[in-house]
Amino acid sequence: MGQLLPRLWRYGLVLSRQKHLAEDLVQATCVRALERAGQFVAGTRLDRWLLAIMHSIWLNELRSQRVRQGQGFVDAEQALSFDGESQAQDHVLAAQVIKRVNGLPEAQRETVFLAYVEGLSYKEIADVLQIPVGTVMSRLAAARARLAETAPAKAHAGHASGERR
Structure with missing residues (x-):
């Protein structure tokens, strides 16, 4: 443990x-x-x-x-x-991502954490949160859409020009 x-x-x-x-x-x-x-x-x-x-x-x-x-x-x-304001200058992008993720509704935020930080499968997330797998998928899709809406302009500009990161 x-x-x-x-x-x-x-x-x-x-x-x-x-x-x-x-x-x-x-x-x-x-x-x-x-x-x-x-x-x-x-x-x-x-x-x-x-x-x-x-x-x-x-x-x-x-x-x-x-x-x-x-x-x-x-x-x-x-x-x-x-x-989360004490981020160092060289972690500005990470701080922006954290801020945007923290702006998600609680259900989406914890689902995003379990999927992308802990690496759990949809089924494992569903088991942890005691919700259907479809709800996990829906929460992640909604979180992705919301994060895409609030993405910094700089990220959109690079994506629109076809630039790879």
């Missing part, structure tokens, strides 16, 4: 958008995994199981925030913030 901590932390950061909350999510995930170790199916992937546990913990946290605040909906954008 120790080897998977960086991946868990990254996913926790994608979900929560705050370092201290990501650390809390990782800790809660590890505790729950140890408590329920008997539920792990031998021969399956431990990383997928842990990501599913973390996703479940995060959903439960959002639900409990809604109950505590007496609201019918908790907007993750409003409730949590992400400090």
Whole structure:
């Protein structure tokens, strides 16, 4: 499990958008995994199981925030913030991509993360998020379309001229 901590932390950061909350999510995930170790199916992937546990913990946290605040909906954008402004000058493009991805709705953002950062298949994403594979495909298509709409003008100019990158 120790080897998977960086991946868990990254996913926790994608979900929560705050370092201290990501650390809390990782800790809660590890505790729950140890408590329920008997539920792990031998021969399956431990990383997928842990990501599913973390996703479940995060959903439960959002639900409990809604109950505590007496609201019918908790907007993750409003409730949590992400400090991505400290990017170094040589990481400007990466910071722009991160900013655009963070601008996606939560469901699309976490689906993009699982697909493109963690490299999960559509079926594996569906299992982690407990949604149909078609929904995964739809979320990724919508995210791609939205990211293409907000692509910097410089990227469009290079693409339109046929220039390869």
